[in-house]
Amino acid sequence: SQQGEEDPQALSIQEGENATMNCSYKTSINNLQWYRQNSGRGLVHLILIRSNEREKHSGRLRVTLDTSKKSSSLLITASRAADTASYFCATALSGYSTLTFGKGTMLLVSP
Amino acid sequence: SAVISQKPSRDICQRGTSLTIQCQVDSQVTMMFWYRQQPGQSLTLIATANQGSEATYESGFVIDKFPISRPNLTFSTLTVSNMSPEDSSIYLCSVVTGLAGVAETQYFGPGTRLLVL
Numbered sequence: 001s002q003q004g005e006e007d008p009q010a011l012s013i014q015e016g017e018n019a020t021m022n023c024s025y026k027t028s029i030n031n032l033q034w035y036r037q038n039s040g041r042g043l044v045h046l047i048l049i050r051s052n053e054r055e056k057h058s059g060r061l062r063v064t065l066d067t068s069k070k071s072s073s074l075l076i077t078a079s080r081a082a083d084t085a086s087y088f089c090a091t092a093l094s095g096y097s098t099l100t101f102g103k104g105t106m107l108l109v110s111p
Numbered sequence: 112s113a114v115i116s117q118k119p120s121r122d123i124c125q126r127g128t129s130l131t132i133q134c135q136v137d138s139q140v141t142m143m144f145w146y147r148q149q150p151g152q153s154l155t156l157i158a159t160a161n162q163g164s165e166a167t168y169e170s171g172f173v174i175d176k177f178p179i180s181r182p183n184l185t186f187s188t189l190t191v192s193n194m195s196p197e198d199s200s201i202y203l204c205s206v207v208t209g210l211a212g213v214a215e216t217q218y219f220g221p222g223t224r225l226l227v228l
Contacts, residue, residue: 031215033216033217035219040148040201040222040224041221041222042115042203042219042220042221042222043154043203043205043217043219044219045216045217045218048215048216088153088154090217092215097142097159097207098144098156098159099156099217100156101153101154101155102153103152103153104153
């Protein structure tokens with residue numbers, strides 16, 4: 001299966017700390033995306049990184065991609081209580097319009 | 112980007128009945144997707160709905176159970192037929208605004224939370 005595996009499954013930190021989530025996958029990809037989901041609502045796209053990119057930033061988010069290890073990480077710096085959510089990675093294969101979602105990491109940021 | 116609405120937002124249904132979920136997009140899009148998210152789980156793609164053609168179902172999902180309509184480029188429906196408690200999930204529609212064959216950013220609706228008793 002191409003499904004990504006996030007690690008850890010759950011993460012609990014204090015406001016102001018950094019949160020790091022990892023995603024591993026099994027086959028070559030076109031791009032990898034990270035999404036956030038608040039309390040079982042719809043998903044919000046955070047960032048997309050292509051297979052030829054190694055790092056990407058967006059505000060307090062930093063995503064890295066290591067295609068040799070088939071892994072990606074999402075770093076949220078200076079976390080806030082509002083960052084509490086589930087975070088999913090999703091992989092896209094070349095030539096396909098669909099995404100395959102990982103199992104997600106549940107992040108809890110305490111004030 | 113795209114703004115997506117879904118109706119209903121939630122419902123409680125009796126087993127054996129059917130529910131039709133509507134998905135409306137504020138712009139014309141080629142591809143729409145329907146996902147299921149069972150409690151505490153990740154998203155599983157049910158099918159891809161293209162306007163003017165039959166939906167493409169993923170392994171484990173069949174048209175008789177999850178019929179889909181796509182009458183135009185801004186609207187789609189998913190019906191969950193002959194429901195059982197195992198169908199209790201969040202159902203999400205999403206769209207991609209890029210080129211067909213390229214999985215770029217997907218935009219999601221708020222989801223329909225279904226509980227089957």
